[in-house]
Amino acid sequence: xxxxxxxxxxxxxxxxxxxxxxxxxxxxxxxxxxxxxxxxxxxxxxxxxxxxxxxxxxxxxxxxxxxxxxxxxxxxxxxxxxxxxxxxxxxxxxxxxxxxxxxxxxxxxxxxxxxxxxxxxxxxxxxxxxxxxxxxxxxxxxxxxxxxxxxxxxxxxxxxxxxxxxxxxxxxxxxxxxxxxxxxxxxxxxxxxxxxxxxxxxxxxxxxxxxxxxxxxxxxxxxxxxxxxxxxxxxxxxxxxxxxxxxxxxxxxxxxxxxxxxxxxxxxxxxxxxxxxxxxxxxxxxxxxxxxxxxxxxxxxxxxxxx
Amino acid sequence: xxxxxxxxxxxxxxxxxxxxxxxxxxxxxxxxxxxxxxxxxxxxxxxxxxxxxxxxxxxxxxxxxxxxxxxxxxxxxxxxxxxxxxxxxxxxxxxxxxxxxxxxxxxxxxxxxxxxxxxxxxxxxxxxxxxxxxxxxxxxxxxxxxxxxxxxxxxxxxxxxxxxxxxxxxxxxxxxxxxxxxxxxxxxxxxxxxxxxxxxxxxxxxxxxxxxxxxxxxxxxxxxxxxxxxxxxxxxxxxxxxxxxxxxxxxxxxxxxxxxxxxxxxxxx
Numbered sequence: 001x002x003x004x005x006x007x008x009x010x011x012x013x014x015x016x017x018x019x020x021x022x023x024x025x026x027x028x029x030x031x032x033x034x035x036x037x038x039x040x041x042x043x044x045x046x047x048x049x050x051x052x053x054x055x056x057x058x059x060x061x062x063x064x065x066x067x068x069x070x071x072x073x074x075x076x077x078x079x080x081x082x083x084x085x086x087x088x089x090x091x092x093x094x095x096x097x098x099x100x101x102x103x104x105x106x107x108x109x110x111x112x113x114x115x116x117x118x119x120x121x122x123x124x125x126x127x128x129x130x131x132x133x134x135x136x137x138x139x140x141x142x143x144x145x146x147x148x149x150x151x152x153x154x155x156x157x158x159x160x161x162x163x164x165x166x167x168x169x170x171x172x173x174x175x176x177x178x179x180x181x182x183x184x185x186x187x188x189x190x191x192x193x194x195x196x197x198x199x200x201x202x203x204x205x206x207x208x209x210x211x212x213x214x215x216x217x218x219x220x221x222x223x224x225x226x227x228x229x230x231x232x233x234x235x236x237x238x239x240x241x242x243x244x245x246x247x248x249x250x251x252x253x254x255x256x257x258x259x260x261x262x263x264x265x266x267x268x269x270x271x272x273x274x275x276x277x278x279x280x281x282x283x284x285x286x287x288x289x290x291x292x293x294x295x296x297x298x299x300x301x302x303x304x305x306x307x
Numbered sequence: 308x309x310x311x312x313x314x315x316x317x318x319x320x321x322x323x324x325x326x327x328x329x330x331x332x333x334x335x336x337x338x339x340x341x342x343x344x345x346x347x348x349x350x351x352x353x354x355x356x357x358x359x360x361x362x363x364x365x366x367x368x369x370x371x372x373x374x375x376x377x378x379x380x381x382x383x384x385x386x387x388x389x390x391x392x393x394x395x396x397x398x399x400x401x402x403x404x405x406x407x408x409x410x411x412x413x414x415x416x417x418x419x420x421x422x423x424x425x426x427x428x429x430x431x432x433x434x435x436x437x438x439x440x441x442x443x444x445x446x447x448x449x450x451x452x453x454x455x456x457x458x459x460x461x462x463x464x465x466x467x468x469x470x471x472x473x474x475x476x477x478x479x480x481x482x483x484x485x486x487x488x489x490x491x492x493x494x495x496x497x498x499x500x501x502x503x504x505x506x507x508x509x510x511x512x513x514x515x516x517x518x519x520x521x522x523x524x525x526x527x528x529x530x531x532x533x534x535x536x537x538x539x540x541x542x543x544x545x546x547x548x549x550x551x552x553x554x555x556x557x558x559x560x561x562x563x564x565x566x567x568x569x570x571x572x573x574x575x576x
């Protein structure tokens with residue numbers, strides 16, 4: 001299991017030029033000196049150092065680590081993947097793609113290579129190829145939740161929200177316990193103009209994330225983080241259902257909109273929740289009208305640290 | 308029957324040149340066997356991508372079915388996924404060799420002609436051989452050179468029932484049961500050295516031959532079963548029915564989420 005997790009991390013690698021990698025790279029000489037004495041941890045440290053060096057564009061150090069690693073583990077898919085990332089850093093995308101193609105042809109075919117290939121395609125703007133690569137990879141390795149998320153991300157970036165919803169529905173099947181996926185599903189459904197479905201999904205997130213283990217009844221808690229975002233989504237949905245009743249009947253997934261009485265009490269509840277949250281984060285009295293409240297809350301939510 | 312005095316006197320040479328060599332040879336052969344088996348074990352063959360896809364297709368529908376009773380998906384999405392899988396199973400697009408031709412579908416693959424299944428059986432046979440040959444040689448060696456040797460005397464008395472166990476190869480009805488013959492010493496080692504191997508080579512060693520003896524053809528017998536389970540087209544056909552059943556069971560968790568939330572927050576009407 002540990003190896004698959006490590007491979008998934010490698011498959012998802014993207015260049016950030018982060019401070020963390022700079023810090024790690026500053027320790028390069030000590031890591032290179034001491035890896036042999038640390039056993040398994042030492043090798044892992046080398047892998048991390050390679051990634052950090054690539055992140056910072058220090059090809060020389062990366063090559064040094066790669067050489068040690070590939071001598072120690074000649075047939076490892078992890079090292080192969082790392083070598084691929086190294087190729088992506090300096091060579092042209094075509095060479096990297098060719099390298100991944102060879103790996104995928106070979107014996108140790110692996111989901112990680114497919115994902116890396118897709119990310120190369122995506123970086124050079126060949127979205128259609130990336131989608132094709134990812135879908136064929138996921139057709140074989142169905143259980144790669146991250147792969148499905150990435151596919152949904154690609155679809156959303158092209159405004160193909162219906163397809164994104166389909167990919168996300170697979171993540172929901174694979175990890176039904178993860179509220180983040182449900183929230184993403186709800187937000188995508190909202191973008192796909194399937195408001196009744198979005199409303200149900202937002203409520204589902206609320207149901208999953210509010211802490212009902214504590215002694216305080218849920219009505220007295222202050223929604224934060226995911227729950228706040230979900231309430232915000234609920235409010236958006238009820239607001240739209242109230243102002244444009246037509247959207248309630250135009251659901252692509254044939255989800256029925258809630259009856260008017262339920263809808264109005266949901267709207268009341270969501271408004272009340274959002275006002276509580278607003279009052280607690282800004283210490284100001286919340287705006288009165290619906291649209292003003294939504295605007296004000298959007299600022300609160302998009303502020304880093306609250307979600 | 309032996310009196311209070313020792314009735315037999317064993318030459319210390321027997322101890323030095325028979326008892327110790329037999330024990331030592333058996334230990335060394337066991338260790339050697341462990342390493343030979345390690346050498347013979349071919350790494351598990353990597354499967355082609357199509358084969359992996361075929362194997363995992365069932366997992367897909369199992370995951371879908373497992374969620375059916377408390378599904379995170381609305382009915383329309385669930386049905387779409389379910390329908391897609393059922394269609395794929397029906398046309399056989401997940402099969403390793405592509406959709407089956409209608410006339411050639413009947414016979415399951417014969418494990419003896421399938422090279423992949425043969426490999427599994429050969430591996431079992433090879434370990435069998437590595438076990439059998441040295442044990443036969445050692446037994447022959449003991450029988451040829453040391454037949455009828457009495458090697459040691461156990462320091463505790465035993466009943467007559469142990470006679471056939473401890474004095475194999477010596478046909479004397481009267482000798483005290485405490486005397487152990489060379490062939491019996493071989494068998495005692497054969498079954499008793501496992502603990503020592505575990506100490507030297509670790510728990511997962513393949514030096515112990517008596518374990519293979521207990522299940523002589525287990526490895527070979529497991530292989531054909533594996534071969535027969537691979538008839539995926541039949542499994543897929545069965546899975547279509549399972550998918551139909553689960554479709555009937557499907558309940559969306561979010562079906563009554565509005566009332567649930569309203570109740571939770573004390574706004575139930």
